[in-house]
Amino acid sequence: MKADDINKILILDQGDPVAGQLLTKAAAVFGEKTEYVVLKAHKTHNIALRMMEQTVREENPELVLIGATALGEEIAPALGVRLRTGVAAHCVDIRVNDEGRLTFLIPAFGGRVIGEIFIPDAKAGQPAIATVKPGIFQQRISLYDGFCRTDIGPAPSVRIIDADALAADGSIPEGSKTQGAFRLAEITPRQRAASDIACAELILCGGYGLGNEETWHKLEALADKLNGAAACTRAALDAGWGCTEDTMIGTSGRAVSPEVYVGFGISGAAHHTCGIAGAGRIISINTDKDAEAFAASDYKGVFDAEQVIDALLDQIK
Amino acid sequence: MMDMNILVLLKPVPDPEQERDIQIDTGSGRIVREGVKHVIDPESRNALEAALQLAKKPGGEPGFVAALAMAPAQMKDKLTEALAMGADEAYLLSDKAFGGADTYATSYTLAAAVRKIEAEKELQFDLILAGTSSSDGGTSHVAVQTAEWLGRTHISNVCSIELPDSAAGGALIRAVKRSEEVMLTFEGEGPAVIGVTRDINKPRLVTAMGIIKARKKPLTVWNIEDLVIDPDKAGLAGSPTKPGRLFKPETGRTAKEPWETPEEAAAGILEIIREAGI
């Protein structure tokens, strides 16, 4: 499909910043000649899926954008089969190539390889569908108040269809407590980190090279003092030092774009570094002078992580 | 206790430990797979372990566990490994015509095989278990899309599956799904397709006894003619997404090394943080 063929874009708003990120990106790529429709259907599976299917049939968009959250990752591929069309998964970019074709850049092998994906036969009502992880695109347009970044640029005119499945008090109405033939029996909150890494301007990330729980806690304390957030790699999470999963960055964790990211004791596997591609400055501290992490950094230091953390704590006293 | 029938979708993938060395052939623009060791996709292995634990509870009626893969013929040994871990039967879908399939064509073909296995065995699988996300493609589509083709319930990102009333003969399945903010507990009866995550269990190792037993277990290979499918929906031809160029990502960053001591590094880091206005 040519980018010029895209007259209408439908975005699913699941009640998190990702819809604003998708709209920001779409507006930058497709500009004002395209119509933007946002379906607000917060957080319940059966309703969001059914409403998306119905809205595509009524609105006939050529492109559908969905955040790759735990919910979005179920809605998008299901929609693809129902509408008999292709789904581009976890785009790290959406572009128009030299021939004017709509091009999705998709990571594989945990981000070690990027592939171009086209959905050539997509058309109105049988749209190209793409998912994007939260945090991959920056948000410069906010749909509503309350997300981390506020209105920065001029927003394109957006039509919002309110199909909110949540009741006014935020509770889930009885009729939507299902997924397929299964019933939602219980909802329990997850253990959350003290600060949210998605909105943080400074992230201090700890890897397995921190070596022990004590150093991890030092890193957390340092992040706190610097008004930043502490994050971790999968190896650090698995080490059981008390890092929480919602602060893990990478393919199976989150994507972040802070102004400054400092990594301590991180080898730099693509699984991790693909989650920080959008960061402003990247600094890496690693005792191995050949660490792969350095190839993805603006500044490097071949030092012991704990010594640098101690020096930082010392200097901000 | 009820005996469960479970099918596991099992994907052979290049060894994730060797991904660092992954090469792109500059001529064809494809990933070089020759000489690369292949293994069972990690989350597929978790799915198989979950199936074995659910269907083969000690003391209960042993259920039936089958493994299904769509992969080139040389990946047959990965199914033998699944049999050695404890699966009862294995099916390999292998045909040039299946090559280059995106997730739409992959799931369409897998769903056709599910129907054929169910017809031949005269059963319906209570559960189809898969990984949520494979280590190579990693789209997280296949479990969901296979369910859609079969018209069954799907739940992904599942970190726990229990059968709360199986001792009383009940068929209730309880699955806990992890989402960003909450854990969602779903209950229902099969059939359903569930995508599991890596923390659901620790897969068992293959034993020598398992390998001996695996030799006697059936491993069936089917090609496109064995399945009731529309050939226009299989393989690259049947894929609505088409691949273009493949490349290794460029970070566009070149690391400066301005500091001589940890103290200098600390001062430099604070300076950069200050410059960024934080």
Ligand SMILES: Cc1cc2nc3c(=O)[nH]c(=O)nc-3n(C[C@H](O)[C@H](O)[C@H](O)COP(=O)(O)OP(=O)(O)OC[C@H]3O[C@@H](n4cnc5c(N)ncnc54)[C@H](O)[C@@H]3O)c2cc1C
């Ligand atoms: C399917 C899949 C998905 C994955 N998803 C993710 C993901 O989302 N996020 C993620 O992070 N990982 C993920 N991984 C894991 C990833 O491949 C790496 O194994 C992981 O990122 C490594 O973490 P690490 O750098 O902390 O540890 P290691 O690789 O063990 O590196 C530790 C580093 O610390 C250095 N070091 C040692 N001692 C010191 C010291 N005293 N001071 C300073 N440096 C020191 C070492 O030189 C080394 O470079 C995934 C893997 C798979 C297979």
Ligand SMILES: Cc1cc2nc3c(=O)[nH]c(=O)nc-3n(C[C@H](O)[C@H](O)[C@H](O)COP(=O)(O)OP(=O)(O)OC[C@H]3O[C@@H](n4cnc5c(N)ncnc54)[C@H](O)[C@@H]3O)c2cc1C
């Ligand atoms: C660079 C690149 C980008 C790609 N982008 C896209 C894209 O955007 N959209 C798209 O539709 N396709 C895409 N593909 C193709 C896709 O990766 C393949 O169709 C792949 O064979 C199946 O998808 P997956 O590995 O992503 O599966 P996932 O959905 O991540 O796998 C989840 C689980 O499904 C099961 N499973 C998956 N494949 C099989 C199988 N062959 N046999 C048995 N069980 C299986 C396993 O249990 C696995 O753990 C891309 C491929 C590459 C190399």
